[in-house]
Amino acid sequence: MLLWILHMINIEVEKNNNENNVSLLRRFTKRVQGAGILPRVRSIRYKARKLSAYKTKMKTLKSIRRKKEVAELIKMGKMPTKETRK
Numbered sequence: 001m002l003l004w005i006l007h008m009i010n011i012e013v014e015k016n017n018n019e020n021n022v023s024l025l026r027r028f029t030k031r032v033q034g035a036g037i038l039p040r041v042r043s044i045r046y047k048a049r050k051l052s053a054y055k056t057k058m059k060t061l062k063s064i065r066r067k068k069e070v071a072e073l074i075k076m077g078k079m080p081t082k083e084t085r086k
Contacts, residue, residue: 011035 013028015021032038051059073079 011037 011028011031013024013031015024070079074081
């Protein structure tokens with residue numbers, strides 16, 4: 001018996017008496033394709049988890065601090081200004 005759990009959908013394929021492993025695997029693959037599991041798994045593959053409120057706040061404060069540092073360096077002439085597209 002071949003049983004794999006793919007994202008909370010159980011797909012179960014039992015081997016028949018005169019069936020070899022290749023045809024069993026082929027039948028399992030067809031059943032997975034028919035259930036539409038792979039497109040759903042691929043769609044959520046690279047989704048990032050939502051950051052907590054604390055992490056978001058720290059990230060924002062860090063970017064604000066960095067912008068102030070860059071502005072100060074530009075003001076002192078230690079860093080070139082950003083070139084804008086014309």
